[in-house]
Amino acid sequence: MNLLLFESNEIKSDGTVSLQDRRSAHIIKILGCKPGDTIRAGVINGPVGTGEILSIRGKGKNAEVVMRFSATDGQPEHPAVDLIIGLVRPIMLKRVLAQVTSLGVGRIFLINGNRVEKSFFNASLLKDENYRPYLVQGLEQAKYTRLPQVAIHKCFKPFIEDFIPTITGDYQRMLVAHPGGSADLKQRLESNIKGRTLFAVGPEGGWVDYEVEKFIEHSFVPVSLGRRVLRTDTAVVALLAQLMLLQGE
Amino acid sequence: MNLLLFESNEIKSDGTVSLQDRRSAHIIKILGCKPGDTIRAGVINGPVGTGEILSIRGKGKNAEVVMRFSATDGQPEHPAVDLIIGLVRPIMLKRVLAQVTSLGVGRIFLINGNRVEKSFFNASLLKDENYRPYLVQGLEQAKYTRLPQVAIHKCFKPFIEDFIPTITGDYQRMLVAHPGGSADLKQRLESNIKGRTLFAVGPEGGWVDYEVEKFIEHSFVPVSLGRRVLRTDTAVVALLAQLMLLQGE
Secondary structure, eight states: OOEEOOOGGBOOOEEEEEEEEEHHHIIIIIIOOTOOOEEEEEOOOOOOOEEEEEESSSSSGGEEEEEEEEEEEEEOOOEEEEEEEEOOHHHHHHHHHHHHHHHSSSSEEEOOTTSSSSSGGGGGGGGGGGTTTHHHHHHHHHHOOOOOEEESSOOOOIIIIIIIHHHHGGGGGGEEEOOOOOHHHHHHHOOOOOOOOEEOOTTTTTHHHHHHHHHHHTOOOEEOOSOOOOOOOHHHHHHHHHHHHHHOO | OOOOOEOOOGTTTTSEEEEEEEHHHIIIIOOOOOTEEEEEEEEEEEEEEEEEEEEHHHHHGOOOEEEEEOSOOOOOOOOOOEEEOOOOOOOHHHHHHHHHHHHSSSEEEEEEEESOOOOGOOGGOOOOOOOOTHHHHHHHHHOOOOOEEEEEEEEHHHHIIHHHHHHHHGOOOEEOOOOOOSSSSHHHHTHHHHHEEEEEEEEOOOOHHHHHHHHHHHEEEEOOOOOOOOHHHHHHHHHHHHHHHHHTO
């Protein structure tokens, strides 16, 4: 936890925040804070600033930390990249969500595909926003406060044919990762590096030809990550890191 | 498993290979092969080629597949990048080893550091090359046969002061990942993209200042991955992917 995060509705009318969970334990045990100390803190989807520790009561799991938050930075900027991911195993998804959040993404579309195990859509991780802690974990790691928006699309065809056209205008470029792609990201972006990007990365086993064709039909351009066939979790991080480098973020 | 791998000493004098483990199960259950079919196969640290299925005997876990291997490609090329990693938790290390192997690395030095949990060096994963299956997993994923060499260094100071000078001549550049680094990889490489690279990525919690200074003292140059603080597993994949892009691999 490199940044202590809390929700805006946790701020009381007197400007204090009361913590009594893994966050208070972190402040006491890991950071070793005492009343009077200040730490870096941030509001989820809001500003970063400092938290002054006002009091520490009790011990162990039930210890309560009260702090006063003062914003120092403005609103966090909006990441310039959104992701489409063919739904992966819950255990891999938890990690992928934390990792891509730490790298900075705006929206994450978890979609179906021929090689997606259908039962993954019933995973408890996808219900009631149970994946949210993994997004927060990514923010805490990267010292960033903008939470990605996650959307789940259970049917591939309506997603690509009906939904994608409604958001195409948001993007400077839409790319589909495919080991057969003839150009890498540098060649695809050339000197035109500005603007928003929508990346589509396949599920474990990759996209089938029909899906790649459908992406291309809807203005996606195939992009390759070299000769190697990478697993979804590796490919997603690799592509975001490459884009980050090219855009000089 | 995108490529079926076996050891060179598994090839019998008549040129056949007998499989009776997860590989035979894969050939029968996932690939649905029958005698006469051919599959892509490769020798670890040797060539890629085709395997002709000669016979399938028995069922379930004990099924035996006999195939004849014919090499079609030459020896695999040597990856142009080596890695130093501050030792991470075994569960993360398994994944990191598979991921970096799939991206292609030559040597992996697992080293100590101030923020390395010392007990990690006693993990059974590090004994008797128990990590080897994770390297093979990475090769199977990426359709590649060159196994990275793994070395374990339990003391930071002798590693950087005594060992590093003996291998410095192997590299065109040595880089240490550090969130405080003033330049990203593109700026560090400029137009000089050829030659071998040695990357040092910190443990969870990162390198301490003393360690970064020691790296710099021994000809490493700090490189930044942007404003965000990334976890070791994310940083390693991100840096390798960025290097791959710049070197046009």
